Amino acid sequence: MEPIRVVLVDDHHLVLAGLRMLLEPLPHLAVVGTAATAAAAYAAVATHRPDVVLLDINLPDQSGLEVCRRLTTDYPGLKVLALTTLHEKSYVTRMMQEGAAGYLLKNASPEELAEAIARVHAGKKYFSDDVQELLLRPAPAAAAGPLITRREREVLLLIADGLTSHDIATRLFLSALTVETHRRNLLTKFGVGNTAALIRLAAQQQLL
Known part of the structure; x- marks a missing residue:
C-alpha cells in the first residue's frame, strides 16, 4: 500500500x-x-x-x-x-x-x-x-450590527481573508479607489479605526 x-x-x-x-x-x-x-x-x-x-x-x-x-x-x-x-x-x-x-x-x-x-x-x-x-457550543446572542450593503459584505469577507485592496479590486472587478471607499465606509459603520478592530468586531457579530 x-x-x-x-x-x-x-x-x-x-x-x-x-x-x-x-x-x-x-x-x-x-x-x-x-x-x-x-x-x-x-x-x-x-x-x-x-x-x-x-x-x-x-x-x-x-x-x-x-x-x-x-x-x-x-x-x-x-x-x-x-x-x-x-x-x-x-x-x-x-x-x-x-x-x-x-x-x-x-x-x-x-x-x-x-x-x-x-x-x-x-x-x-x-x-x-x-x-x-x-x-x-450554542452561539451567543449576536449584538446588533451595522447595516451594510451586499458589496460591503463581500469586501469585508475578503479583508478578513487577508486580501489587499488591489487584490479585492481584481477579485470583484472594481477599481482600487472603489474598494478603498468601501473599506472606509466599513470602518465608519463599525465605529473602528483599523482593519484588525473591524475584523474582530465583525466576527463577534457573526458577520464572518
Missing part, C-alpha cells in the same frame, strides 16, 4: 521541522514537501501532488482561508487539514466553507495528528475534541 503523501504548510520553520520529525518515521505517511508561505505552498502542491496538506491559517503572504479555497478548487481530490492555534468557531466554519476536510489544534498529540491525516485521506471529516466542543 502506497504511503499517504503529505505537504506541510506553516510559517514557522521550527514547526515544519518538528512536524517532519514526527511524521517521517511513520510507514504509512510520506512528507513530500514543506512550505512557509502561500506561494511556496502552491508550488509544492503543483510539484509533489500530495494526498493531504497540513495547513496553518496564519501565513505571511496570504490567509490560509484563501489558500484552502484555491487548493481545493484547483485539486478536487486533495484533502486539506487545518493545523492551527486559532480556537475560534468562525475560523472553523470558514475553513469548512473553503473546502477543508478537518480542523486540528496544534496542541494535538502525534498520534492524533497521524489519525487525522489518515481519516481525511479516507474521505472522512476530522475535528479535534476541543474543536468539536466548540462547534457544539
Whole structure:
C-alpha cells in the first residue's frame, strides 16, 4: 500500500521541522514537501501532488482561508487539514466553507495528528475534541450590527481573508479607489479605526 503523501504548510520553520520529525518515521505517511508561505505552498502542491496538506491559517503572504479555497478548487481530490492555534468557531466554519476536510489544534498529540491525516485521506471529516466542543457550543446572542450593503459584505469577507485592496479590486472587478471607499465606509459603520478592530468586531457579530 502506497504511503499517504503529505505537504506541510506553516510559517514557522521550527514547526515544519518538528512536524517532519514526527511524521517521517511513520510507514504509512510520506512528507513530500514543506512550505512557509502561500506561494511556496502552491508550488509544492503543483510539484509533489500530495494526498493531504497540513495547513496553518496564519501565513505571511496570504490567509490560509484563501489558500484552502484555491487548493481545493484547483485539486478536487486533495484533502486539506487545518493545523492551527486559532480556537475560534468562525475560523472553523470558514475553513469548512473553503473546502477543508478537518480542523486540528496544534496542541494535538502525534498520534492524533497521524489519525487525522489518515481519516481525511479516507474521505472522512476530522475535528479535534476541543474543536468539536466548540462547534457544539450554542452561539451567543449576536449584538446588533451595522447595516451594510451586499458589496460591503463581500469586501469585508475578503479583508478578513487577508486580501489587499488591489487584490479585492481584481477579485470583484472594481477599481482600487472603489474598494478603498468601501473599506472606509466599513470602518465608519463599525465605529473602528483599523482593519484588525473591524475584523474582530465583525466576527463577534457573526458577520464572518
